Amino acid sequence: GLRLERIPLFVWAVVITVILLLLSLPVLAGA
Incomplete structure (x- = not known):
């Protein structure tokens, strides 16, 4: 199976x- 250690760095x-963008969208929209 897939292990976290096997995931390439660029995938992380x-x-x-993407997570940072999703978190920053409400802040940018609110501003």
């Missing part, structure tokens, strides 16, 4: 970027 970078 994309996931983190």
Whole structure:
């Protein structure tokens, strides 16, 4: 099965970027 250690670094970078964008959308919309 898939293990967290096997996930490439760029995949984590994309996931983190998407999460940050989703978290920042309400803030930008509220501003």
